[in-house]
Amino acid sequence: KPKTEPGKTVLKVEKLTVKNDKNLEAVRELSLSIRSGEILGIAGVAGNGQRELAEAIYGLRKPTHGTIFLNDKELSSTDIAQRIEEGVAFIPQDRRALATCPSLSITENMFMKNAYSNYIPQSPFNVNIRAMHKATEELISSYSISTPSTRTPSRFLSGGNLQKLVLARELSTKPCLIVAEHPTRGLDIGAMEFVYRTLLAHKERGAAILLLAGELYEIFRLSDRVAVIYEGEIMGYTPPDPKFTEEIGFMMAGSKQGEIA
Incomplete structure (x- = not known):
């Protein structure tokens, strides 16, 4: 991974409390906090509030307490549309149920957020379909997506x-904050490498990235x-080095950093 000098703080989360689907504090x-670059x-361990x-950071779930700042602007009370406009991107772990609509075409999936991201300028009364298909072809080439057509439903x-x-x-809109939740889950090695390179390229560009991953080797690599999170709390911080694996293991089991002998 490229060595970059982090810049100013992009994301700052303070005393955030969020409930899960069972109305329990997760x-x-x-x-x-995360800085630029x-x-x-x-x-x-999965299920500890990740x-x-x-x-909550993206706006899909409303916190019960706490504040979220993006570039010193409070986002706690804003909706998803406003966060997209401010430059927040989200790569959810469930790419089929949450990230895409299986029955829609690749072009439609590619530009379902365009009204807020404004990748292709448009108004509610003037949707430039031709420009969207052209831009989709360019993105298919840039991201090496294997598909027979831009009109192919994403379920195929x-x-x-x-x-x-x-x-x-x-990522095509060059967001300032990327929330990546298990971005390589279920992928083969070639696709995993592509995801790694893409995230590192955006880090080098200056984006702040929150990476939630299940595998330590992936976290160390990127x-x-x-x-380390346990039952919704940060237990401590370490450098991304395998020699801290044991310490991370203790924190993943509930020991705070200062309590580890």
């Missing part, structure tokens, strides 16, 4: 190509800092 008084990896944290794409579609849609 994230508890959590605080973190930095990848913060969140390590933890999903709720990602959805393989997992790797579908994830490339999501990456193309979310991250600049590692935060």
Whole structure:
């Protein structure tokens, strides 16, 4: 991964509390920050608040307490559309059920957020379909998406190509913050490498990236800092180095950093 000097703070989360689908607290008084040109990896056993944290930052889930700042602007009370306009991108772990609409074409999936991201300028009364198809062809080429046509329904794409579609849609607008939740889950090695290279390229561009991954090797490979989460709380931070695996393991089991002998 390229070495970059982190810039100013892009995302700042303070004392965030979020409930899960069962109305139980999944994230508890959590605080973190990410700077421009930095990848913060969140390590933890699945089900410890990672999903709720990602959805709260993007606006899919309303926090019960706490504040979220993007470039010093508070986003806590804003909706998803406003966060897209401010430059927040989200790569969810479920690319078929949440990230795309299987019955819609590749072009339609690619530009379903265009009204807010404004990748192709348009108005509600003037949707430039021809420009969208042309831009989709360019993105298909840039992201190496294997498909017979821009009009092919996304349900016919393989997992790797579908994830490339999501990456193309979310990252083509050059967002300042990328929330990536298990971005390589279920992918083959070639697709995983493509995702890694893409995220690192955007880090080098200056984006702040929150990486939630299930595999430590992935977090070590991509991250600049590692935060360990347990039952919705940050237990501590380590450098992205395998020699800290044991310490990370203790924190993933509930030991705070200062308590580890």
